[in-house]
Amino acid sequence: MSQHRHPGAPGRAGAVPALPDLPEATVARLPEYLRALHNLADAGHETVSSEGLSAAAGVNSAKLRKDLSHLGSYGTRGVGYDVALLIEQIEYVLGLTQRRAVALVGVGNLGHALAGYDGFASRGFRIAALLDADPSRVGEEINGLVVRHVDELPAVAVEECIAIGVIATPAAAAQRVADQLVAVGVTSILNFAPCVLSVPEGVDVRKVDLAIELQILSFHEHRKASLTALPATGGSALTALPGGLAATDTQEAIGT
Amino acid sequence: MSQHRHPGAPGRAGAVPALPDLPEATVARLPEYLRALHNLADAGHETVSSEGLSAAAGVNSAKLRKDLSHLGSYGTRGVGYDVALLIEQIEYVLGLTQRRAVALVGVGNLGHALAGYDGFASRGFRIAALLDADPSRVGEEINGLVVRHVDELPAVAVEECIAIGVIATPAAAAQRVADQLVAVGVTSILNFAPCVLSVPEGVDVRKVDLAIELQILSFHEHRKASLTALPATGGSALTALPGGLAATDTQEAIGT
DNA sequence: GACTGTGAACACGTTCACAGCG
């Protein structure tokens, strides 16, 4: 299939050109490529090879080329990819040409930090509302936004045209908040509460559980320890000198 | 293979019984099962079927059974799994029988929140040290811990027997911190900075990038919008009524 | 000559469906 597919003029917001349906694994990596591309652009690069970009994004080059090929043919053989063009393409596919409004529910410990996180604003999102169920938190101003009561969600959703809900409440409150978000038409939720959410079909939930990440690392620690404890046939000298030498290899991919 | 493998008496800390090397996907789900099991135990359940546990963990039952079968045979046919026994097993495999010490580097916006996050303490970890490169932050007390300068890392690593490093610095500082962690013998790193880390072989890195999670959701939003905008052959009535009805389905898995 | 785009081979993960055990 060497027909150069252009899924739509990225600049134009009018026509909706039926996105190619990418493999989930590819979708999850596009943001990483995008970040790497922005770094390259800032460093003054106008083009980059699959080798160069893949190194910057911490993947291997074959995977990168396969991923990008799903978007269409935006590279030039013998040269590489045009950095600016590729940024434009990926941002278009990810739907970042419009700055999406995010409602953050739960301004406790974690919610506070998220409300102040620069990375959202700089990478395509606008925190449009802060909400909490605790009346004593309502009215507090964080980063220029006033915390409103979660029951005002219906009004907020309309006012701010909320596209994504972020749940940063305790686990016990999360399902109720999810229901409220769904009820006002939110179809994408990022859940930081350590629990499973039930949502209707068509609503996407992604979860981030900080303790789980540590537990996965713990498994690998445990595993490494059990291996070095039984030094099967020598060769464990390497693991015995943890100090000193500087980092060299590229990022180790565990699961992702 | 119906030999009942018992990878070692979970209670004993002495012998190291060579862990079965589980598929990564399974390892990533064990913490979820563990959380669900603790909830069940708190609710007074003594046994649970694969159906019941899988529902509580938000996966399907075949996957759960396959995952658990990798640990050995801890279920009883016709009955189900003993909740307490399974908790013990999973905690053993994940290496949670010892409470691992975590060093958190970077106590800015996000670091502050992580330092105060209860979930770490309640699920097998101890935040043993807070570090920062900014002298104006050194000395500050957060949640009973005093922030120390990152250059004290060698001393801290020995004092506290640090097993895992968490990086919550800006991207520009992350690689240097990673190098410092590796230099003091840390072989597991959880990275919240939006960048790729280079580490030597044998060091595990997991990353959490909050903006990437939103960008993945954004893709799906974009996609849903492009589908409903072109209502191919009717049947889009469902997607047209976002308000009202309560949540019913089980958690939607996007990638993970 | 250099580098992309891609079929084909391979590895991994998931689901099915049922044998076998309590």
Place this chain on the structure above:
DNA sequence: CGCTGTGAACGTGTTCACAGTC
């Protein structure tokens, strides 16, 4: 009879290696 444990079938994702193009 009910439920686990698991081969076998299937699907997804990754890697290889090279044909095709600039």
